[in-house]
Amino acid sequence: MFFDPVCGLEVSTGDPRTLVGIHKGQSYYFCAECCLKVFEKKPDKYLKxxxxxSRFLERLTKANEKAFGRSGPPCH
Structure with a gap:
Protein backbone atom coordinates (compact mmCIF):
# COMPACT_ATOMS: atom_id res chain seq x y z
CA MET A 1 0.00 0.00 0.00
CA PHE A 2 1.06 3.54 -0.75
CA PHE A 3 -0.26 6.96 0.19
CA ASP A 4 -1.13 9.74 -2.23
CA PRO A 5 1.47 12.45 -1.43
CA VAL A 6 -1.08 15.24 -2.03
CA CYS A 7 -4.18 14.20 -0.06
CA GLY A 8 -2.77 11.33 2.02
CA LEU A 9 -5.35 8.81 0.85
CA GLU A 10 -4.20 5.19 0.87
CA VAL A 11 -3.88 3.84 -2.68
CA SER A 12 -3.18 0.37 -4.05
CA THR A 13 -0.96 -0.38 -7.04
CA GLY A 14 -3.37 -3.18 -7.96
CA ASP A 15 -6.33 -0.82 -8.31
CA PRO A 16 -6.89 0.15 -11.97
CA ARG A 17 -8.03 3.63 -10.84
CA THR A 18 -4.64 4.37 -9.24
CA LEU A 19 -2.57 6.86 -11.24
CA VAL A 20 1.23 6.94 -11.36
CA GLY A 21 3.49 9.96 -11.55
CA ILE A 22 7.28 9.89 -11.78
CA HIS A 23 9.57 12.50 -10.24
CA LYS A 24 13.38 12.21 -10.31
CA GLY A 25 13.11 8.52 -11.23
CA GLN A 26 10.80 7.68 -8.31
CA SER A 27 7.21 6.51 -8.81
CA TYR A 28 4.40 8.11 -6.80
CA TYR A 29 0.81 6.89 -6.70
CA PHE A 30 -2.33 9.04 -6.78
CA CYS A 31 -6.01 8.48 -6.06
CA ALA A 32 -7.34 10.98 -8.60
CA GLU A 33 -6.33 13.02 -11.63
CA CYS A 34 -6.63 16.28 -9.66
CA CYS A 35 -4.05 15.09 -7.09
CA LEU A 36 -1.65 14.05 -9.86
CA LYS A 37 -1.97 17.46 -11.56
CA VAL A 38 -1.37 19.34 -8.29
CA PHE A 39 1.71 17.20 -7.63
CA GLU A 40 3.11 17.76 -11.13
CA LYS A 41 2.97 21.54 -10.65
CA LYS A 42 5.00 21.59 -7.40
CA PRO A 43 6.30 18.11 -6.54
CA ASP A 44 8.89 19.29 -4.03
CA LYS A 45 6.13 20.88 -1.92
CA TYR A 46 4.74 17.40 -1.25
CA LEU A 47 8.07 15.59 -0.86
CA LYS A 48 9.77 17.74 1.78
CA SER A 54 4.71 17.04 11.41
CA ARG A 55 5.53 13.41 12.23
CA PHE A 56 3.73 13.72 15.58
CA LEU A 57 0.64 15.22 13.94
CA GLU A 58 0.66 12.50 11.28
CA ARG A 59 0.73 9.78 13.96
CA LEU A 60 -2.05 11.56 15.87
CA THR A 61 -4.15 11.83 12.72
CA LYS A 62 -3.73 8.13 11.95
CA ALA A 63 -4.69 7.19 15.52
CA ASN A 64 -7.82 9.36 15.31
CA GLU A 65 -8.76 7.90 11.93
CA LYS A 66 -8.37 4.41 13.33
CA ALA A 67 -10.53 5.24 16.35
CA PHE A 68 -13.20 7.40 14.72
CA GLY A 69 -13.08 6.71 10.99
CA ARG A 70 -12.11 9.01 8.16
CA SER A 71 -14.10 11.33 5.99
CA GLY A 72 -13.02 11.57 2.36
CA PRO A 73 -10.59 14.28 1.26
CA PRO A 74 -12.00 17.32 -0.57
CA CYS A 75 -10.52 16.19 -3.91
CA HIS A 76 -13.23 13.51 -4.32
Whole structure:
Protein backbone atom coordinates (compact mmCIF):
# COMPACT_ATOMS: atom_id res chain seq x y z
CA MET A 1 0.00 0.00 0.00
CA PHE A 2 1.06 3.54 -0.75
CA PHE A 3 -0.26 6.96 0.19
CA ASP A 4 -1.13 9.74 -2.23
CA PRO A 5 1.47 12.45 -1.43
CA VAL A 6 -1.08 15.24 -2.03
CA CYS A 7 -4.18 14.20 -0.06
CA GLY A 8 -2.77 11.33 2.02
CA LEU A 9 -5.35 8.81 0.85
CA GLU A 10 -4.20 5.19 0.87
CA VAL A 11 -3.88 3.84 -2.68
CA SER A 12 -3.18 0.37 -4.05
CA THR A 13 -0.96 -0.38 -7.04
CA GLY A 14 -3.37 -3.18 -7.96
CA ASP A 15 -6.33 -0.82 -8.31
CA PRO A 16 -6.89 0.15 -11.97
CA ARG A 17 -8.03 3.63 -10.84
CA THR A 18 -4.64 4.37 -9.24
CA LEU A 19 -2.57 6.86 -11.24
CA VAL A 20 1.23 6.94 -11.36
CA GLY A 21 3.49 9.96 -11.55
CA ILE A 22 7.28 9.89 -11.78
CA HIS A 23 9.57 12.50 -10.24
CA LYS A 24 13.38 12.21 -10.31
CA GLY A 25 13.11 8.52 -11.23
CA GLN A 26 10.80 7.68 -8.31
CA SER A 27 7.21 6.51 -8.81
CA TYR A 28 4.40 8.11 -6.80
CA TYR A 29 0.81 6.89 -6.70
CA PHE A 30 -2.33 9.04 -6.78
CA CYS A 31 -6.01 8.48 -6.06
CA ALA A 32 -7.34 10.98 -8.60
CA GLU A 33 -6.33 13.02 -11.63
CA CYS A 34 -6.63 16.28 -9.66
CA CYS A 35 -4.05 15.09 -7.09
CA LEU A 36 -1.65 14.05 -9.86
CA LYS A 37 -1.97 17.46 -11.56
CA VAL A 38 -1.37 19.34 -8.29
CA PHE A 39 1.71 17.20 -7.63
CA GLU A 40 3.11 17.76 -11.13
CA LYS A 41 2.97 21.54 -10.65
CA LYS A 42 5.00 21.59 -7.40
CA PRO A 43 6.30 18.11 -6.54
CA ASP A 44 8.89 19.29 -4.03
CA LYS A 45 6.13 20.88 -1.92
CA TYR A 46 4.74 17.40 -1.25
CA LEU A 47 8.07 15.59 -0.86
CA LYS A 48 9.77 17.74 1.78
CA UNK A 49 11.18 15.83 4.76
CA UNK A 50 8.90 16.03 7.77
CA UNK A 51 9.99 17.57 11.05
CA UNK A 52 9.21 16.34 14.57
CA UNK A 53 5.92 18.21 14.82
CA SER A 54 4.71 17.04 11.41
CA ARG A 55 5.53 13.41 12.23
CA PHE A 56 3.73 13.72 15.58
CA LEU A 57 0.64 15.22 13.94
CA GLU A 58 0.66 12.50 11.28
CA ARG A 59 0.73 9.78 13.96
CA LEU A 60 -2.05 11.56 15.87
CA THR A 61 -4.15 11.83 12.72
CA LYS A 62 -3.73 8.13 11.95
CA ALA A 63 -4.69 7.19 15.52
CA ASN A 64 -7.82 9.36 15.31
CA GLU A 65 -8.76 7.90 11.93
CA LYS A 66 -8.37 4.41 13.33
CA ALA A 67 -10.53 5.24 16.35
CA PHE A 68 -13.20 7.40 14.72
CA GLY A 69 -13.08 6.71 10.99
CA ARG A 70 -12.11 9.01 8.16
CA SER A 71 -14.10 11.33 5.99
CA GLY A 72 -13.02 11.57 2.36
CA PRO A 73 -10.59 14.28 1.26
CA PRO A 74 -12.00 17.32 -0.57
CA CYS A 75 -10.52 16.19 -3.91
CA HIS A 76 -13.23 13.51 -4.32
Missing amino acids: PKGHV
